[in-house]
Amino acid sequence: MNRLGYAAAVLLFAVGWAAPGAVDAQMTVGIGGGIVSATFVGDDVDDLNVESRTGFSFGGWLSVPLGDRIAIVPGASYVQKGTKAAIGTVTATFELSYIEIPVLFSFRLTPAESSTGFNLFAGPSVAFEIGCSLSGEEDGVEVSVDCDDPDADADERQSVDFGGIVGAGVTFPLNERLGLNISGGVDLGLRTLDASTDEDDIKNRAFFGSVALTFPVGG
Numbered sequence: 638m639n640r641l642g643y644a645a646a647v648l649l650f651a652v653g654w655a656a657p658g659a660v661d662a663q664m665t666v667g668i669g670g671g672i673v674s675a676t677f678v679g680d681d682v683d684d685l686n687v688e689s690r691t692g693f694s695f696g697g698w699l700s701v702p703l704g705d706r707i708a709i710v711p712g713a714s715y716v717q718k719g720t721k722a723a724i725g726t727v728t729a730t731f732e733l734s735y736i737e738i739p740v741l742f743s744f745r746l747t748p749a750e751s752s753t754g755f756n757l758f759a760g761p762s763v764a765f766e767i768g769c770s771l772s773g774e775e776d777g778v779e780v781s782v783d784c785d786d787p788d789a790d791a792d793e794r795q796s797v798d799f800g801g802i803v804g805a806g807v808t809f810p811l812n813e814r815l816g817l818n819i820s821g822g823v824d825l826g827l828r829t830l831d832a833s834t835d836e837d838d839i840k841n842r843a844f845f846g847s848v849a850l851t852f853p854v855g856g
Contacts, residue, residue, distance in 0.1 A: 669849025670695030692717025
C-alpha cells in the first residue's frame with residue numbers, strides 16, 4: 638500500500654470510529670485552506686540560522702458531535718512545511734509536502750443556540766510525506782534537487798511524521814446552511830525527521846491560519 642493508501646485507511650478508520658455514536662446528531666463538513674509558516678526546531682537545529690518557510694494548505698474535515706459542546710473532528714489536508722537556513726554563503730530552502738490526517742477534539746465555548754460558535758481544538762495527527770526538495774542560492778546561482786537525489790544528502794529521513802495540533806476557531810453563519818470558519822493554531826511535529834543512525838533532533842513546527850466553508854450533513 639502506498640502513502641496515499643495509508644492516509645485513506647487512517648481517515649476511514651477515524652470516521653468509522655466516530656460516526657456510530659452520532660447517528661442522530663447533526664454533523665458538519667468543512668472545506669478550505671490557508672497559510673502555513675513552517676520551520677525546523679530541535680536541539681540539533683539551534684546551530685543553524687533557520688527562518689520560517691511560508692507555504693499553504695487545503696483540505697477538509699468532518700465534525701461529529703459527541704454532545705452539546707464536544708465534537709470529534711477527523712480530517713485530511715495537503716500541507717507544505719520545511720524551513721529556510723543560511724549555511725555560510727548559501728541560502729537553502731528545505732521544502733516538504735505532506736498529506737496530513739488529524740483527529741481533533743473540539744470544545745465549543747459558546748452555547749449551542751448561539752449563531753456564532755467559538756471553539757478550542759486539540760489532538761494528534763499523522764503526516765505522510767508526498768514531496769521533498771532542496772533548493773539553494775550561492776553567488777546568484779540557484780540550484781534545486783529532489784531529496785532522493787544522492788547529491789542532496791537527504792535520503793535518510795522519516796517519510797511519516799507524528800504530531801499534535803492545538804488551536805482555536807470561530808464559525809459565522811452565512812445563510813441557513815452555509816457557515817464561514819476561521820481558525821488558527823500550531824502544528825507540532827513529535828518525531829525527529831532524521832532517520833540516520835545519528836537520529837539528530839530535527840522536528841517540524843508550523844503555525845497556521847485557515848478559512849473554510851461549512852455545511853451540515855446527515856441528521
